[in-house]
Amino acid sequence: MARKKQYIESEVIDKAMLLFWRNGYENTSMQMLEKEMGINKFSIYSSFGNKYGVFLESLKSYKAKTKTMFDTFKEASNGVEDIKQFFYDSAKICEQEGNEKGCLLTNTYNEFSGIEDALINEEMTSFMEGVKNLFIEKLKMDTSKDEETILKQANFLVLAKHGLAAATRVNTQKEIEDYIEMTFMNI
Amino acid sequence: MARKKQYIESEVIDKAMLLFWRNGYENTSMQMLEKEMGINKFSIYSSFGNKYGVFLESLKSYKAKTKTMFDTFKEASNGVEDIKQFFYDSAKICEQEGNEKGCLLTNTYNEFSGIEDALINEEMTSFMEGVKNLFIEKLKMDTSKDEETILKQANFLVLAKHGLAAATRVNTQKEIEDYIEMTFMNI
C-alpha cells in the first residue's frame, strides 16, 4: 500500500514516559517530546492525537512496567509481609538503571489534584482504590483483625505509600529501608 | 512627590499565595495573578520584579501564616506529644476558612523536585532540615532513646509529614486523625 512507520509506537511512548516521569505533564513540551521520542511532531500527532494522548499512553506504559510487580503482589498470600515486600519492590524500581526517581502515578496524582480532569481523576482514584483494596485483602488474611482496624491500617498504608514515593526521590536507600521498617512496626 | 499606591503589597501577595497554593507555580499564569490580586501587570512587575518574585514572596507569606503554629511547636517541651500536636495543627490549617487544601511548601517541593532551581531548592531543603531538626530536638527529650533510633524516627516523621500533606487534600478528617494516631503508635 504505502510507506511503513519508521518507529515503533510502544518504543517512543516508553521514551515519552520517562520524560513525563522526570518533568511532569505541564513541564514537558512537545518540543522536548519530539527530541526525546526521536520522531516528528506530525508523527506524534498522527499516532497519539495530541499531547494529552501521549500522556495517557505513557501512563499505560508505566503501569505495564510495574505490572509484574503488581501481579506478584496480588498473588501473594503472606498477608502483611506481602504488603511490606510491595513497598520494597516499589522502591526498587527507582534504583533500576534507566528509570527515574519517584513514582509517575504519585507525581501525576499530585500534579492533577487541583485540576478538574475527568479522565486523569478517574484513572488516579481507580488506581488508588485498587491499591487500597489489595491492602485490605492482604490485611484480612490475619483473621484476628476486626474490620475497623483493617480499614484504618489500609488508609494508613496508602498514605505511607505516598510518603514512600516522596522518599524515593531524595532519600538514601538506608533511609528508605528505615522508613519501610518503621511503617510496618505496628501493622 | 507623586501618586500613592492603591494597593497594599502584603495584601495582594496573600491573594497570589492562595492562587499558587491551589494551582502550583506553573499552572498559575500572570493573567490569573492579575485578576486574583486585583492589580495590573505593571503594578505586579513594579512591586515584585517578575512572576518568580511573586512566588518567592508568596512562600514567605505562607511561612508567616504558619509561623505561630511553628513557634508553639518550637517552644513546647513534651517531646513526642509536641510532634503529634504539630501534625494535628498542620492538618487544622487546611480546614480553616479561606485556606486551600494541602501544604504549599510540600506542593512546591513536589513541583520543583525535578527542576534545577537554586533558590527554591535551598528554600525547600533548609525548611525540611529545619523540621527534621525540630523533630530530633523533641525526640531527644526522651533520654532513653539512643541516637540511631532518634535519627531513624526523625526521618520517618519527615516522610510521614509528607504523607499527611497528601492526606489533607483528599482524605476525611477521620481518616487524617487515624493516620496521625497510627503514625505515632510506636514512636
Next chain:
DNA sequence: TTTATTTCTAAACAATCGTTTAGTTATTTG
C-alpha cells in the same frame, strides 16, 4: 496652580505553547 514624580491603564512585545498543514519522500500493490 504649576511642576515633578509616580502609579495607573492598556496595548504590544518576543518567545513559546500545542496544533495543523502543504509539500516531499518512500514503499506497497497492481
Next chain:
DNA sequence: CAAATAACTAAACGATTGTTTAGAAATAAA
C-alpha cells in the same frame, strides 16, 4: 514500471506565556 497511499520534513498556525512600554491620570511639593 506506474499509480496509490501513507509517513516523512519543515514551516506556519493562532493562542497564550511572561514581560515591557508608551501615554494618561493622579498626587505630592514648590
